[in-house]
Amino acid sequence: MPLENFTVKSKLKDYEVFFGEAAEYLPRLAAGPDCVFAIDENVWRLHKDSALKSLESAPKVILPIGEAVKTLESVQLLYDRIVGFSPKKNMRLVSIGGGITQDITGFAASTLYRGVKWTFIPTTLLAQADSCIGGKTSLNFKSYKNLVGTFYPPTEVYISAGFLSTLVDGDYLSGLGEIAKLCIIGGAESAGAFADALAGLLGREPAALTRFLRLALEIKKGYIEEDEFDAGRRNILNFGHCFGHAIESATGFAVSHGIAVVYGILLANIAARRRGLLSEDAERSMRDRILMPLISSAAAAAPFDGNLIIQGMKKDKKRTGAKLALVMALDGFKMARVDDLEETEAAAAIGEFNRSV
Ligand SMILES: NC(=O)c1ccc[n+]([C@@H]2O[C@H](COP(=O)([O-])OP(=O)(O)OC[C@H]3O[C@@H](n4cnc5c(N)ncnc54)[C@H](O)[C@@H]3O)[C@@H](O)[C@H]2O)c1
Ligand SMILES: [Zn+2]
Structure with a gap:
């Protein structure tokens, strides 16, 4: 039975959480104007020929993942790649991955042009059941975990349990x-x-x-x-x-x-x-x-x-x-x-x- 979508109320902006299969919403997002995808390297490797097939020729950045790269340097690398796609202020960043992807890309989305549209597609159980709502982004700095961050709710969240099949x-x-x-x-x-x-x-x-x-x-x-x-x-x-x-x-x-x-x-x-x-x-x-x-x-x-x-x-x-x-x-x-x-x-x-x- 499909799960019912719901809205999270936020003082910054309310956002919708949708449940569905990636194949249903990804082609629509990919066809949208000024959309850039940022995808966890493992999720891309494991799902590029199936759930993420429709993103083959979409503008995208494949992100290395690990606590060691949840840093401002990775955000800068992401800015650099996004700039290469000649973005506009009304661009949309679509992130696909777990909590690390959420933190790096959410921080980038909250600071690019002082905030761009940000769609998050969580792919780990932790991100789907917990971190995808709440609007926090956090980066590690030196030995301090999650020291730097912002409050920045996503524009929308899409949850597809299908991604979890490859989770270790x-x-x-x-x-x-x-x-x-x-x-x-x-x-x-x-x-x-x-x-x-x-x-x-x-x-x-x-x-x-x-x-x-x-x-x-x-x-x-x-x-x-x-x-x-x-x-x-x-x-x-x-x-x-x-x-x-x-x-x-x-x-x-x-x-x-x-x-x-x-x-x-x-x-x-x-x-x-x-x-x-x-x-x-x-x-x-x-x-x-x-x-x-x-x-x-x-x-x-x-x-x-x-x-x-x-x-x-x-x-x-x-x-x-x-x-x-x-x-x-x-x-x-x-x-x-x-x-x-x-x-x-x-x-x-x-x-x-x-x-x-
Ligand atoms: N911003 C927040 O509100 C918030 C809340 C809780 C945790 N976090 C942060 O989230 C991070 C942990 O996130 P996490 O547990 O989601 O994991 P993660 O993002 O570290 O991913 C864990 C591993 O799973 C891989 N992976 C992701 N999706 C996969 C899939 N569908 N199939 C196979 N492999 C997949 C990743 O490449 C990675 O190797 C921590 O850095 C934590 O600080 C943030
Ligand atoms: Zn926790």
């Missing part, structure tokens, strides 16, 4: 981790539904996948429409990321982003339970029904080096006070952000987790 297991699981996060934030009903559907999701069942992709986006939409510029409530979307980002860097990025988020939720839950804010039953249920099945599907990375993780948490750019910041799920799936987490509490949570694996 690690990237697929990473996307599932972010969907799990959103379903827990969404409350008891969505968290329970996710747990019930997890076997099907791990088996990449199309019906389960499209259902949760849509549900995850709906949950995220509620948060970003209320707090588009990340001044308060949107912080909750950082659930799992406080420990998660630190785990990614402490393990040299051996753990994918979404799985680091899952570990991060597990640790946040331990810290919440130790503060008496989350019951043992609720913590155990989330761990056994959602978090551990995802972690055991990914290659194990635990136990963790507590000191390295705490050093990483101190660098968290969302931290405002002297202590550590942590988003927690409390009893009844109430979400809260605390700014007064002691290093000893973080260390105790990591220690407890390490002893359990």
Whole structure:
């Protein structure tokens, strides 16, 4: 059954999210005037003879992909290639790829002529279920991840689940981790539904996948429409990321982003339970029904080096006070952000987790 399109409300400009097959909308976009495509090199290689066939002779830039190239230099290279197509102010940039493509091209779209039309076609599970809405673009600078960025909503988003067929297991699981996060934030009903559907999701069942992709986006939409510029409530979307980002860097990025988020939720839950804010039953249920099945599907990375993780948490750019910041799920799936987490509490949570694996 085709999924229903929806609109995301934005103070900058509302935008539409369309669900459909690439073959339906790409020829139309390619035929439009002043359109330049920017495509993830792997997506182009894997789909140029199928879903992207209609772009054979379209003006396009094939983008090298990796965290190391999510930089201002890559944006400049992209400007350079776009200038070669003699663009006009009313041009449209169409990006096809995952979160890295989104960040490089979204930043370019937001700055070229102070903002050009930008169509985003996400091709990873993470980008389809999470990052494609929210309007953030971020670039890495030196050793600082996502230090430079803009708020720039796309003009429109097209989601085609067909692209996911070529996604490697690690990237697929990473996307599932972010969907799990959103379903827990969404409350008891969505968290329970996710747990019930997890076997099907791990088996990449199309019906389960499209259902949760849509549900995850709906949950995220509620948060970003209320707090588009990340001044308060949107912080909750950082659930799992406080420990998660630190785990990614402490393990040299051996753990994918979404799985680091899952570990991060597990640790946040331990810290919440130790503060008496989350019951043992609720913590155990989330761990056994959602978090551990995802972690055991990914290659194990635990136990963790507590000191390295705490050093990483101190660098968290969302931290405002002297202590550590942590988003927690409390009893009844109430979400809260605390700014007064002691290093000893973080260390105790990591220690407890390490002893359990
Ligand atoms: N701007 C935002 O709001 C936002 C939100 C979350 C994450 N991010 C950023 O997104 C990045 C991670 O993005 P991601 O997880 O989507 O992955 P990605 O863009 O890093 O892509 C992961 C890998 O999958 C490949 N790939 C992409 N689509 C494919 C497909 N359909 N089949 C086969 N391979 C494919 C890519 O070439 C790459 O090798 C991080 O840099 C993160 O900071 C941005
Ligand atoms: Zn994330």
